[in-house]
Every structure is written in structure tokens, then in C-alpha cells.
Amino acid sequence: MRHIIFAIAVLFISxxxxxxxxxxxxxxxTEDQWKTxxxxxxxxxxxxxxxxxxxxLAVYEDRDAGLFWAxxxxxHAAHPAWVTRRVVxxxxxxxxxxxxxxxxxEPAFAKLFNAYLALTEKTVKNLQDEKSGNKAxxxxxxxxxxxQKMVQQSKQKSGYAEYLSEFSQHNNRHKLxxxxxxxxxxxxxxxxxxxxxxxxxxxxxxxxxxxxARCFKRIYxxxxxxxxxxxxxxxxxxxK
Numbered sequence: 001m002r003h004i005i006f007a008i009a010v011l012f013i014s015x016x017x018x019x020x021x022x023x024x025x026x027x028x029x030t031e032d033q034w035k036t037x038x039x040x041x042x043x044x045x046x047x048x049x050x051x052x053x054x055x056x057l058a059v060y061e062d063r064d065a066g067l068f069w070a071x072x073x074x075x076h077a078a079h080p081a082w083v084t085r086r087v088v089x090x091x092x093x094x095x096x097x098x099x100x101x102x103x104x105x106e107p108a109f110a111k112l113f114n115a116y117l118a119l120t121e122k123t124v125k126n127l128q129d130e131k132s133g134n135k136a137x138x139x140x141x142x143x144x145x146x147x148q149k150m151v152q153q154s155k156q157k158s159g160y161a162e163y164l165s166e167f168s169q170h171n172n173r174h175k176l177x178x179x180x181x182x183x184x185x186x187x188x189x190x191x192x193x194x195x196x197x198x199x200x201x202x203x204x205x206x207x208x209x210x211x212x213a214r215c216f217k218r219i220y221x222x223x224x225x226x227x228x229x230x231x232x233x234x235x236x237x238x239x240k
Contacts, residue, residue: 021067021086022099031103034080041069048240050183059183068183070116077108083116087185096120119181147193147205150234159229166226167235182215190239192216197231200224212239 023037042049045060052059056076060069066087072079081102088095098116102109154160191207204220206213216239 021084024101027101029101029103031080034103038071077105078102078112079104081109081112083113085120142203142205144205144207147234150195150232151193151236154234157230163228170226182212185212185215192237192239194220194235196225196228196233198227
């Protein structure tokens with residue numbers, strides 16, 4: 001595992017942000033080194049923090065540099081450890097790589113590291129499918145303005161607030177957004193409107209058109225959902 005991680009990291013030694021991306025030459029570090037780097041990332045990118053208590057992870061990002069950190073929190077089998085993924089967009093193409101460090105259990109860290117590798121590969125494949133004209137990436141015909149009106153109409157009907165709570169629990173339970181890899185991609189805040197029929201998300205409409213927005217639209221379109229109180233039923237999500 002250490003050799004694999006180091007080999008991945010070598011690719012970025014010459015980059016301008018190499019010191020931040022690869023702060024230590026070896027994957028096995030001390031707990032004090034983990035604490036120091038974690039404090040640096042949290043200080044610089046604390047505003048981007050997203051916590052996943054069930055997974056015992058805290059995630060940070062630097063969109064300008066295309067860097068995404070996943071730090072373990074107490075309770076994770078690999079704690080203390082972290083994985084950093086880097087996304088580079090150039091000439092319309094997206095490439096990704098990752099590096100990781102651990103001060104705890106190495107087999108548990110290897111499992112975490114490989115899980116993120118699989119997620120990265122899935123993300124790249126999804127982007128390739130979209131660029132090649134995969135049917136799942138076809139944009140819905142409804143406009144964002146029309147979708148906003150549908151949200152307002154849904155809010156005026158009974159059962160909206162109750163279903164919104166059920167939807168949130170369903171989304172968190174199945175980890176639709178966190179499993180998708182879409183957070184790997186750079187992009188501004190996205191307003192995403194989901195239009196549901198009685199079984200699933202019929203279509204998804206975003207206020208912007210970029211790789212990140214298309215990724216979220218793809219993973220939600222067709223996703224099975226609990227039956228809403230009426231159809232069509234529209235929900236607006238804010239994705240940061």
C-alpha cells in the first residue's frame with residue numbers, strides 16, 4: 001500500500017501546490033503530523049467543511065486548486081488518517097488522482113483508500129459516458145424557471161413539509177449524493193430541482209450547466225423515491 005500511494009503522489013511533485021498536496025514523503029505518519037496537517041486544512045478551508053457522522057468522516061475542499069480532503073474522525077477504523085483527491089480540468093478533459101496518509105491501522109486505511117479509488121474511477125467513467133452522449137446524460141427539456149414554478153405549486157399543497165422530511169431521510173440513508181463522486185468536481189453553488197412522479201425522480205433541472213451539475217442531475221434522474229402526496233412533486237436542493 002505504501003508503495004502504491006507514493007507512486008501516485010510522485011506524479012504531482014513538480015506542481016505548484018505539491019507541498020500542500022503531498023506534505024509528507026511517506027504514507028505512514030505520526031499522530032502529531034496528522035493533527036498538524038488537519039489543523040492547517042481546517043484553518044484554510046473550514047468554510048467548506050461537510051461532516052458525515054455515520055461514516056466518521058469530515059470533508060474539506062479547495063475548488064480553485066481542485067483538491068478534496070476526507071479526514072477520518074474518532075470512531076473510524078482507520079483513524080487518524082486522510083485521503084486527498086485532486087481533480088484537474090484541462091481542454092474539456094477531467095483527470096483525477098489521489099494520495100493518502102495514516103497514523104492508525106494500515107489495513108483499515110487501505111480499505112478507505114481503495115474505496116475512494118473506486119469512487120474516483122466511477123466518477124471519471126460517468127463523465128466519459130456523459131461526454132460520449134450516454135442517454136442518461138440527456139438534459140431535461142423543462143426550463144429552470146418552469147421548474148421553480150412547479151416547486152412553488154408543490155409547496156402550496158398539503159403534505160409538502162412532511163414529505164420533504166421523508167425525502168431527506170431517504171436521501172441520507174441511501175447516500176445518493178455522497179456515493180456519486182459528484183463532489184469531486186469543481187463548480188459554484190448549484191440549485192437543483194427534482195421533479196418526482198409516484199415512484200421516482202422523473203427529471204432534474206439545475207440553474208447552471210457544468211460537469212458538477214450534470215453529474216448530480218444524472219445520479220438523481222430515475223432514482224427511486226418514496227411516493228409523494230401528489231404528482232408532479234417538485235423539490236429544490238442547494239448543493240455547495
